[in-house]
Amino acid sequence: MLEAVRAIIEQHHPTVLILPNCKPKDAHRSPRVRALALALRHLGESNQMMVHQFDRAAIRQCFASVGARTKHEIALVIAEEIPAFRHRLPPIRKIWMNEDARQSLFDAAALGLAYFTSHTVRE
Structure with a gap:
């Protein structure tokens, strides 16, 4: 890797x-x-x-202004902002289900958006 x-x-x-x-x-x-x-x-x-x-708290804070708190809610916001991701949106995860492999795409996008949001605010 x-x-x-x-x-x-x-x-x-x-x-x-x-x-x-x-x-x-x-x-x-x-x-x-x-x-x-x-x-x-x-x-x-x-x-x-x-x-x-x-960390998770920083990512949640980044998306708090649009009311997204859970990983799925954050993924929904990302899918709206990045249309190419819409077809990869994983289904809502039930507590007995493993996390969908597609969620990692949205986790990475959330990291990127957290970075750009934090640097836009500071500059």
Whole structure:
């Protein structure tokens, strides 16, 4: 996985890397995912990229102004803002269901929007 990300960095030369914050106790991330996030952070920093991390609270705060609190509500807002994502919108998850694989697309988009929202407000 890390080699694939390294190849993308070498090909596209991004200046910013946006990651979910896996450190808080409420992040509920496996040790493997936490280790990957740490490795990605080090990879970004070693490539002189600005690394920004957002926890769930920051993402929820970003979408609070439009009344989206849950992951599905946030995905609905993203699907409205980015029409190309509409057909990938996962169904509402019931508590006995595993998270739909398509949700990761919306989680990544939420991270990106949180980054741009936080930088627009500060500048």
